[in-house]
Amino acid sequence: MIVTKLDRIARSTIHGAQLVEELLALGVRLNILNIGVMDNTPSSKLIRNVFFAFAEFERDMIVERTSECKEIAKQREGYRESRPSVNVPDFEKFLKKRKDSLITVNDAIKKLGIIRSTWYNLAKKVI
Numbered sequence: 001m002i003v004t005k006l007d008r009i010a011r012s013t014i015h016g017a018q019l020v021e022e023l024l025a026l027g028v029r030l031n032i033l034n035i036g037v038m039d040n041t042p043s044s045k046l047i048r049n050v051f052f053a054f055a056e057f058e059r060d061m062i063v064e065r066t067s068e069c070k071e072i073a074k075q076r077e078g079y080r081e082s083r084p085s086v087n088v089p090d091f092e093k094f095l096k097k098r099k100d101s102l103i104t105v106n107d108a109i110k111k112l113g114i115i116r117s118t119w120y121n122l123a124k125k126v127i
Contacts, residue, residue, distance in 0.1 A: 001028050001029070001031070002033065003030070006032050006034075006051045006052065007051065007052070007059075010052065011059055012052070013052040013053045013055075013056050017045075017049055024039065024040055086114065086118055088118075088122060091112065091122050091126070092126060095123060095126060
């Protein structure tokens with residue numbers, strides 16, 4: 001198994017170490033591109049656990065900073081938790097054309113200036 005970085009395998013030190021141990025026990029050769037081949041030697045275990053610990057710490061710090069920023073933002077007037085809803089005035093007209101096979105979704109989203117996921121989200125609301 002080839003992985004670009006060790007922190008892509010798991011989000012916590014414990015889970016990552018367990019997963020790597022299980023893979024190695026099954027005979028899976030684990031090649032981490034920025035570290036090298038993982039095995040069950042003491043030095044490999046040390047490096048693996050240190051890298052997993054740093055990855056978990058980095059993730060926890062990101063979550064903490066995000067939470068702090070949300071708390072600050074909530075104090076501002078007009079704060080909204082989610083993105084503002086998109087208003088597409090001619091959407092239903094284009095949706096009807098699409099249902100009548102007069103236009104493709106690609107053509108409709110280009111003319112409306114929206115992305116494909118917005119098209120399908122709005123279509124769910126209308127139907």
